[in-house]
Amino acid sequence: MRDEFFALIDRLPNAGEAERQSLEAQIWERFGVERAVMALDMSHFSLTVRRSGILSYLGLIRRMQVITKPIVDAHGGALVEFHADNLMAVFPDVPQAVDAGIAMNRAFELQMKPDGGQMIEVAIGIDFGRFLFVDGCRCFGDTVNTAFKLGEDLARAGEILLTPGARARLGAAFPHPFSEQQFSISGLELQTFNVQHRNPK
Incomplete structure (x- = not known):
């Protein structure tokens, strides 16, 4: 699948308008999906x-990977990749992605340092939409970039942010409230919804 995808992509630069439109239609028909994307950092x-050295942090990265992979699987997701201290995963829909994000945060809350502080904290973004999903290991598109x-x-740290499109996929029965947040980045206004998933202390 990957070779087929890049063979089609390689033809785009030299294609005329009609051929380019045909190629793009083939690519989206073959590799386009509509799903939820999770990006974890x-x-x-x-x-x-700076405090503990790179080897200590690499150990934390490995622990993050060991903890998150089974959670992705348990919620019907597909792990696309671990890259440095990031994770990218694809889920059938937003409820599974959000539930997985909450489960990850709760699992990390149990990983305590000797001084009692939380060992691993993560930030999560989730979007829903159409994107290119290639061979289970490559994702391309605005949905991916936004997540x-x-x-x-x-x-x-500890937050799960959703786009308006992702928020709209959650029904009235979703058990957690949201706080709406506005961000301005490089002249772009972004509306997000922060899932209030932490239990009251």
Whole structure:
């Protein structure tokens, strides 16, 4: 599948208008999906490396990977990749993605440091829409980019941020409230919904 995808992509630069439209239609027909994308980013990278060294942080990355993979699987998701201290996963719909994000946060809350602090904290972004999903290991599209924007740049430790499109996929029975947040980045206004998933202390 991957070779087929890139063979079609390679033909685009030299294609005329009619052929380009035909190629794009083939690519979206063959590889386009409509699903939820989760982007997870570990928090406090620079501070942790400065305090404890890169090897200690690599150990935390591995622990994050070991914890999150079974949770993705249990919620019907597909792990696309681990890259550095990031995770990308695809889910059939937003409820599964959000439930997985909540389960991950709760699992990380149990990973305590000797001083009693939480060992691993993550920020999560979720979007829903159409994108290109290639061979289970490549994702391309605005939905993917937006999920990463939320997870890497906007969400703080412990937060799960949703786009309006993702929020709309959650029914009235969803048990957690939201707080609406507005962000302005490079002249773009972004509306997000922060899932209030933490239990009251």
